[in-house]
Amino acid sequence: MAKSHKPVVWFPFAAGGTVIAFCIPVIVLLTFLAALGHVPAGLSYEKLHAFAASGIGKLVLFGVIALSAWSSAHRLRCTCYDFGLRADTLVATVLYVAAIVGSIAAALFLLRI
Amino acid sequence: MTPLKERLVQLEVLRYNPDTDTEAHFQRYEVMCQEEWVVLDALNKIKADIDPTLNYRWSCHMAVCGSCGMMINGEPKLSCHAFLRSYEGVIRVEPLAHFPVERDLVTAPDDFMEKLKRVKPYVIPKEKKPISEGEYKQTPAQLMKFRQYSMCINCMLCYAACPQYGLTPHFIGPAALTLAHRYNLDSRDEGRKERQEVVATHEGVWECTFVGACSEVCPAHVDPASALQQMKITSSVDWIVEHLIPGGKS
Numbered sequence: 001m002a003k004s005h006k007p008v009v010w011f012p013f014a015a016g017g018t019v020i021a022f023c024i025p026v027i028v029l030l031t032f033l034a035a036l037g038h039v040p041a042g043l044s045y046e047k048l049h050a051f052a053a054s055g056i057g058k059l060v061l062f063g064v065i066a067l068s069a070w071s072s073a074h075r076l077r078c079t080c081y082d083f084g085l086r087a088d089t090l091v092a093t094v095l096y097v098a099a100i101v102g103s104i105a106a107a108l109f110l111l112r113i
Numbered sequence: 114m115t116p117l118k119e120r121l122v123q124l125e126v127l128r129y130n131p132d133t134d135t136e137a138h139f140q141r142y143e144v145m146c147q148e149e150w151v152v153l154d155a156l157n158k159i160k161a162d163i164d165p166t167l168n169y170r171w172s173c174h175m176a177v178c179g180s181c182g183m184m185i186n187g188e189p190k191l192s193c194h195a196f197l198r199s200y201e202g203v204i205r206v207e208p209l210a211h212f213p214v215e216r217d218l219v220t221a222p223d224d225f226m227e228k229l230k231r232v233k234p235y236v237i238p239k240e241k242k243p244i245s246e247g248e249y250k251q252t253p254a255q256l257m258k259f260r261q262y263s264m265c266i267n268c269m270l271c272y273a274a275c276p277q278y279g280l281t282p283h284f285i286g287p288a289a290l291t292l293a294h295r296y297n298l299d300s301r302d303e304g305r306k307e308r309q310e311v312v313a314t315h316e317g318v319w320e321c322t323f324v325g326a327c328s329e330v331c332p333a334h335v336d337p338a339s340a341l342q343q344m345k346i347t348s349s350v351d352w353i354v355e356h357l358i359p360g361g362k363s
Contacts, residue, residue, distance in 0.1 A: 003309070006319040007349035014346070078322035082276050 009074055009096070016071025023064050049113070058110045066103035073099035118148040122155055122197055126167065127207040129214050137214065139205075140164075146197055152206065153181055153192040156218075169218035176332050179268030182209050183218050189273035189330045210273040211282075225269050228285050231311050232293035237304030255300040262295035262340050264333040271327035271337050277320055284320040285311060287327035287337035294340040297347075313348040321345075 030043065039045075051057040073095035080091045122144055129137035142159050153171055160167050171181035174193045181192045184207040186200065197204070212220035238249065271287035272278050278286045293312050297305040311317055321341045328338040 001311075001314040001316060003313045003352070004315045004317070004319040004348075005352070006315070007345075007352035010319075010345060011349050011353075014349075081280075082322055082324060084280055086280070 012067060012070045013074035016067035019064055019067045020071055024068065052110065052113045062107055062110055065106040069099040069102040119145055120148055120197070122146045123203040124155055124159070125203050125205045126218070128217050131216060148198055150197050151193050152185055152195040152197065152204065155197060156192065168216045177266060179266035182268045182270050182273065183207065184210055184273065189270040191268060191270070191332050194332055209269060211279045212269070222269060224282070225272060225286065225289065228289045229292065232285065232289050232308055233304055234292040234296060236296060236299055236302045237307065238301060239303040249301040251300055259295045259298035262291050262298065262335060265292060265335050266333050268332060270330045270332065274326040274330040276324055276326065277322060281320055283316050285317050287341065290318060290344065291335060291337040291340040294344050309348065309351065312344055313351065318344045318348060
C-alpha cells in the first residue's frame with residue numbers, strides 16, 4: 001500500500017493545534033476583559049493597531065488566524081469521521097474551502113490596515 | 114478471623130452458540146459473590162455451580178496475560194481487573210466489541226494477529242551479529258525511551274474502544290502500531306524504514322483521529338494514543354524529506 005499524503009493537511013493542523021492551545025485562551029481572556037472595560041495599557045487600541053499595521057504584526061496575526069482556521073477545519077473533519085459521517089471527500093472539501101476562504105479574508109483585512 | 118462480606122450479584126451475559134443459535138441473546142444469572150471478587154470470579158462461580166456451558170477466555174487472573182478482555186457495562190475491561198464493588202445493579206457482560214464472536218464471550222483475535230505480524234514487532238538489526246560477538250548492549254536511558262510501549266499485553270481492549278477500528282476494520286489499530294513504535298524507538302533496531310511501509314499508509318497512523326479511548330482503557334498504561342501521535346510527526350517529517358527536499362527521496 002502506498003504511503004499517505006496526509007502530512008500535507010496534518011502538519012498545518014498540528015501547528016494550528018499548538019497555536020490554538022497557546023494563543024486562543026489568552027485572546028478569549030483579553031477580549032472578555034476588554035468587554036468589561038479593562039484594557040491593559042500595553043494592549044491599548046492604538047498599540048494593537050500599530051502592531052497590526054506593521055509587516056511582522058500582519059504576518060503573526062495571519063499565522064494565528066490561518067493555522068487556527070485550518071486546524072479547526074481538520075478537527076471537525078475528523079469529528080465527522082468519528083461520528084460515522086463517511087462522505088469524507090465532501091466534508092473535507094467544504095471544511096477546507098471554508099478555512100481557505102477565512103484565511104484569504106483575514107489576509108485581505110490585514111492588508112487594508 | 115471475620116468472614117468476608119458476601120453479596121448477591123446479578124450478571125447479564127451475552128450468550129451465543131454457533132451450532133444452535135441464529136443470534137446472540139442475554140442470559141441473566143444470580144450468584145453469591147464475595148465483596149472483594151472481580152467479574153471473572155463471578156463468571157468462574159457461574160461456570161462451576163450454575164451453568165458449565167458458559168464460555169470465556171482467561172488464564173492468569175492478575176492482569177498480565179491479557180486474555181480475559183470483555184465488555185463490562187459497555188466498557189472494554191479485563192474481567193480479572195473489574196472489581197464487583199465498582200458496580201451496582203445488574204452487570205452486563207458482553208464479548209469484546211469489534212471482533213467476531215466465536216461462542217459466548219469468546220471472540221476471534223485473527224484480525225489483530227494478522228495486523229501485528231504486518232508491523233514486524235521484533236528487533237531488526239542493521240547487521241546480524243554471530244552469537245560469539247556477544248549481546249546487543251543498551252543503556253538504561255535507551256531502554257527508557259521505549260519501555261512504556263513495550264508493556265502491551267495484547268489484550269485488544271484498545272481495539273474494542275477505538276471508534277475508528279469499529280468503523281474502518283482495515284485500520285492497523287492502536288496496539289499493533291504502538292508496538293511498531295516500540296521497536297522503532299529501540300536503539301538496537303534499524304527496521305523503521307520497513308515498518309513505515311505499513312505505518313505511514315492510510316491504513317496506518319493516518320486512520321487515527323486521536324480520540325484517545327485506547328489510552329483510557331489500556332490496563333497496562335501503555336498510552337497508545339501518544340505513540341500514534343509521535344509516529345504522525347515522524348511520518349510527516351519523512352514526507353517532507355521525501356517530497357520537498359531535493360535528493361531526499363530514499
